[in-house]
Amino acid sequence: HAIIRLLGGSNDAEGRVEVLYGGSWGTVCDHGWDLRDARVVCRMLGFDGALDAPVSVRFGQGSGPILDQVGCDGTEDSLLDCVHAGTGLHSCTQRTVAGAVCYSGAFPEPFPIRLVDGSSGNEGRVEVMYGGSWGTVCDDEWDLNDARVICRMLGFEGALDAPGSATFGQGSGDILLDSIGCTGTEDNLAECIHKGIGDHDCAHTEDAGVVCYSGSK
Structure with missing residues (x-):
């Protein structure tokens, strides 16, 4: 060993x-x-x-x-x-x-998440906290499996959509994550594959979003 x-x-x-x-x-x-x-x-x-x-x-x-x-x-x-x-x-x-x-565990919590600029609380641009500031996620390889993990982290049952191309507007912080590859079963975004923090070839025009649901769709 x-x-x-x-x-x-x-x-x-x-x-x-x-x-x-x-x-x-x-x-x-x-x-x-x-x-x-x-x-x-x-x-x-x-x-x-x-x-x-x-x-x-x-x-x-x-x-x-x-x-x-x-x-x-x-x-x-x-x-x-x-x-x-x-x-x-x-x-x-x-x-x-x-x-x-x-x-380890929730302290420090790996990748706290929030949804910004949606028309309701169950949708918005995905923003991730790292190093004390909020940043965005690039939509390269962004799909429903990734959105499912985000939605469950926020207490929703699942995801209806995984819109990219800054559907919910462009963020202003760093682009923190790119080429995210979740299977959809992970408990936290940190368990998914990604390029590495801050490693991207994107612009804020590619900011990723989610539409979540709870209960009956």
């Missing part, structure tokens, strides 16, 4: 991923690193899941890389159970290393 730590973050729930192997600590290359991989790291450390899988020098560079080409499906018990290129076999530099931002 691999021993993992997060270093360089502002708290113990975030940082660059380091793996202890052969008596020394090393980082993980960013090749193919995504939210599924970060989820495994976070759960290994006792967290519930991952909000983001940043690849940058945001958390510092660390020492030499140990793992490369990590490909988890997100359900593994250990990072070493995932497909990878092998320990010490890599073709990467220390410029960008794999990181993780983890969460």
